Amino acid sequence: MSPTHFTVRSLAGKLFSSMLVFTLGIILVFATALTTIYYLSYERDAEAELASSAQDAADYLNASPTAANIPALEEQFTGVVRYTLIADDGAVLYDSAVDPATMENHADRPEVREADAAGKAAIMRHSDTLGTDTVYAAVKLDDGSIVRLSESRHSLLAFLGSMAMPVVVALIVSGILVFVLSRTLTRRIMKPIDALNFADPLENEIYEEMDPLLIRIDEQQRRLLQQNRELAAAENMRRDFSSNVSHEMKTPLQVISGYAELMKNDMVQPADRQKFAGLIYEEAQAMRSLINDVLTLSRLDESAFGDESRRIDLHAVAERVAGRLGSFAADQGIEVRVEGSPASIAGTETLAEEMIYNLVENGIRYNHEGGSVVVRFEVEEGGAAAASPPFSVPEGASGEEGEAIEVRRSVVVRVSDTGPGIPEELRDKVFERFFRVDKSRSKETGGTGLGLAIVKHAVLYHHGTIDVETAEGVGTTFVLRLPAV
Structure with missing residues (x-):
């Protein structure tokens, strides 16, 4: 099985780095723009x-004689701007930067053609060799010649390159300021998060965006607390159950x-050997019954009946139990x-039979001579079974753990006896494990004290309910309601 990998990320670090990168990116974009x-x-x-x-x-040259154009250019127009005088046939008459004799005809130059056609032109051309842009402004004179001024400029890329150092310095300064600011903002943002009290999540004063998370944490904590309580109760019940089983088995073993x-040491009279063997047999049978009941309860606790679900004729099961008893x-x-x-x-037929068997056996065992035990079946329309227990759901039933199962019809089973009844204050305890209404009489009749506990678990397994109707001295009726199919 491959190990699970967890990616650990700091929220504070994420906020800080995001703010820093975003801010520096914005500064860089704005600086370029x-x-x-x-x-x-x-x-x-x-x-x-x-x-x-x-x-x-x-204008100046037009106001002067044509013959004075070149001297005027030489005297009046000097400086960083380059002046060129071009004849109407494209020949270069004068250039302030280069010897005109070495220059080729300029008739095909864009600014010359445009000025000749429109009277003036302003064009920028890029020099790949020099990596510069040159701006040309040309105006046609009255005599047909053209005066052209030109000036070199840095290209956009070159200009941006020249601004790189100031931009880098600005970014460094901005980065330092953003670093300080983002750290401060991150601390302020993280302060209420770092102060969260997860022991009581809903009492925190925090951003509303975190409410769903805190609500979920609170729900999980409550659920875990409930589960811990249930586990503690189950552990106590298991401990008590183990103690009771040991106690119940100690007497027959003794x-x-x-x-x-006595028989081994030949201390029993021959006439009493059969009596002693009968007592040993009875105690062994009592231990066998106790072990069988303990195993049944263990299977119920472990949902070991979950894969045996099918349709059961409970009336036929009761008739079979009556025959066995x-x-x-x-x-x-x-x-x-x-x-x-019918x-x-x-559900599970084995478990259903165990349920009816224990009720009928109890009715026989705790009764008086000449009494009766009656198992009566009815089918009621409507109603709902009890909340489903933590056992597997039998085939044909529905619902999730802790959810009431709606049923259209219910099978009602009433098991009535004519015994002494159960005192009112003990009715809620009769389904506890090893509980006996009359401990001395229970020992005489051979009961294990687990029969009704098994009945209750079996009823819950089948998504049913069980009630006790009794009056002291006039008998007891156990009423079972189970979803019908």
């Missing part, structure tokens, strides 16, 4: 200024051991009757 805007605005103004200078030069020791009832002078119509449930 502003630099580009500044460059384009500067270039547009410079181009307009160069065009204006070209028009001033043209009796068997004592009588067997016929000789025992005859020995006690008790009449056993099964009344009513009724079916979904």
Whole structure:
């Protein structure tokens, strides 16, 4: 089985790094955008200024004789701007930067052609070799020649490159400020989270976005607390059950051991050997019954009956139980009757038989000679069974643990006896393990004290309910309601 890997991430670190990267990214984008805007605005103004200078030069030259154009350019128009005088046939007459004799014909230059056609032109051309942009402004003179002014500019990439150092410095300064600010904001954001009291999640003053998480934590804690209580109760019950089983088995073992020791040491008269053997047999049978009941309860606790679910004719089961207990009832002078119509449930037949058997046997065992035990079946419309127990759901039934199961019909089983009844204050305890109404009489009749506990578990397993109707001195009726199929 491959190990589980957990990715551990700090929320504070995530907030801090996100704020830092986001802020620096915004600064970088804005710096680039502003630099580009500044460059384009500067270039547009410079181009307009160069065009204006070209028009001033043209106006000056038009006011002078044509023969004085070159001297005027040499004397009047100097500086960083390059001046070129081009004849109407494209020949270069004058250039302030290069010897005109070495220059080729300029008739095909875009600014020259546009100025010749439109009277003036302003064009920017990029030089891949120099990596610069050159702005040209040309104006056509009255004599047909063209005066052209040009000025080199850095390209946008070159301009951005020249701004790299100031931008880097600005980013470093901004990064330091953002680092301090983001750390401060992160601490403020994390402060209420770090102060969370998970022992009482709903009492925290925290961001509303965390309410669903805290509600879920509170629900989980309550559920775990309930489960811990149930586990503690189950552990106490298991401990008490183990103690009671040991106690119940100790007496028959002592009796068997004592009588067997007497017989082993030949301390029993031959006439009494059969009597002692009978006592040993009775105690062994009592232990066998106790072990069988303990195993049944253990199977119920472990849901070991979950895969045996099928349709059961409970009326036929009761008749079979009456037949099995016929000789025992005859020995006690008790009449056993099964009344009513056939009724079916979904569940485990072995467990259903154990349920009816224990009720009828109890009715026989705790009765008086000449009494009776009656098992009566009815089918009621509507109703709901008890909340489903923590056992497997039999086939044909539905519902989840702790959920009431709605049923259309219920099988009602009434097991009535004519015994002494159960005192009112003890009715809620008769289903406890090893509980006996009359401990001395229970020992005489051979009961294990687990029969009614098994009955209650079996009823819950079949998603039913069980009630006790009794009055002291006039008998007891156990009423079972189970979902019909």
